[in-house]
Amino acid sequence: MKIVACVRQTPDTETIVKIADNKTSIKTDDIKYIIGPYDEYSLEAAVQIKDEAKGEVTVLSMGPNRVPETLRACLARGADSAVHISTGDEEIDDALVVASALAAQVKKMGQVDVVFTSTKGSDSDRGAVSPMLAELLGLPYLGLVSEIQVADGKFECKRQVEGGIVESFTVSTPAVLCLEQGVRGQARYPSLMQIMKAKKKKIETVDFASLGVDAALNKVEIETLEYPPERPPGRIIDGDSLDAKLDELVRLLKEEAKVL
């Protein structure tokens, strides 16, 4: 089974995000980059399924020069090979442009049985690239998969949808599957041995420009970025006793906030 796992390098989730002077992007100095926190889980699932189905995992990521560092970490976590679609010094972050480049690269990779993605990048918070990629590859798609098993060359998947419903699906290959957090448990931490072995694995670099993606596909224009309005300061409820404080809380919830 040939598996492609798409990952994105994103700022560390602890990053204090600051808007740049141009008001349309964020300041990138002093940002520490990590493998997307959602992608950790989909990569873990990809590696487990590879072991079960005797396959191989190629990890695929688009982004600037700093991306190979993240790809190296993915190799240490069990991916067999890695492809970096390089945008040089530039950060290109339009969903349709990214999906088009990923699709163009996957098409060059010959027979691929499944492409795994995760629910979203922790930077853009879009979750748009995955279904776009499926469409551009002409493959069936299932989003938000929370359980996955391989059976007879197909995938048995479950997902939790709104209203407390669990849907079950059988998915034939090839397909694009977007995997939820924890779909196969916690992501593994690589051992020192795996880290050493990963250093010997090859990372292929593909120039973004060579994929022939039309920049005019970018039709979502960020006009301005702003910080969200701050919440007005709340209050600590006073009272002579805990009982008095809780009585006051219930009263406020009923009469002031009107949420009970």
Added chain:
Amino acid sequence: MSKSVLVVGEVASDGVVKATLECISEAKRSGADSVEAILFGSSAKDAAAAAGKAGAGSVKYVEEGSYSLAQRAATVEGVIKESNPGLVLMSANTYGKELAGVLAARLQAGFASECTEVRFGDDGQPRAVRPMYSGKVLAHCKLNGATTLATLRQNTVAVTDDGADAAVSDLALAGSTDGVVLTGSNSDAAGGEVDLSEASVVVAGGRGLKEPENFKIIEELAAPLKAAIGATRMVVDAGWKDFHYQVGQTGKVVTPSLYIAVGISGAIQHLVGMQNSGCIVAINNDPGAPIFKVADYGIVADLFEATPKLTERLKN
């Protein structure tokens, strides 16, 4: 371009789903000239007319035997090509997320996902507000092109219902199924629990609970409120609760009308997932905990004493 909106959503026999009503209401507020809705459902045509109350001028009902993304995409694509809406709007729920992405790629159209507001600009092009970096920043986006798409984050806009029932016409499901086959649809085995992303009340627990068994204090408080249960990343990482309970930057973003944080210190990772809730209550024994900066009402107390007492009061 035309300032018309096509809303795509779902209808169940007991009514148009709330997430879809939110989209129709937002479409009405967007400055659109017209709002049309396509509703997918199973034996639910009679309930579809209510979409008019939220602002849909006309409703197309699609009887759907079994969910198929490929068929929904083909069906909606047909309507888009016929009516050329300036904006196609759907909820960022499970179905809207995947349908909008597929259609955006098929039509090579601008697509803003997980928006919290959609309006037409003076130039006739849609503008969308969408949180990025888990809400640390809001992006004001312009959607270019003759047809554009957006998904609306659930529970972030009001539903209006001052309109009248709309005329409902039937629309046949188009296209064919693909390699994704729905084999079952069942209530969550957990049974009776309220879904976190849709809940109007959320009760969440954090590290202050000390032991996984103590999470029952949260469950007991949630019961009389019919609340969904949430947890911090620490609680999930420690294995006390499953991933789908996690609220925060690497979990779910929730916007209930009431959020009660119990034993949660308020790390930024958690705050970004709940700070847009209507009313926030925090119970924590540390008066310096950052959670109190976002809480409308704070109770500084031992949670093991305060929470059961609050539960008792809410039962009555």
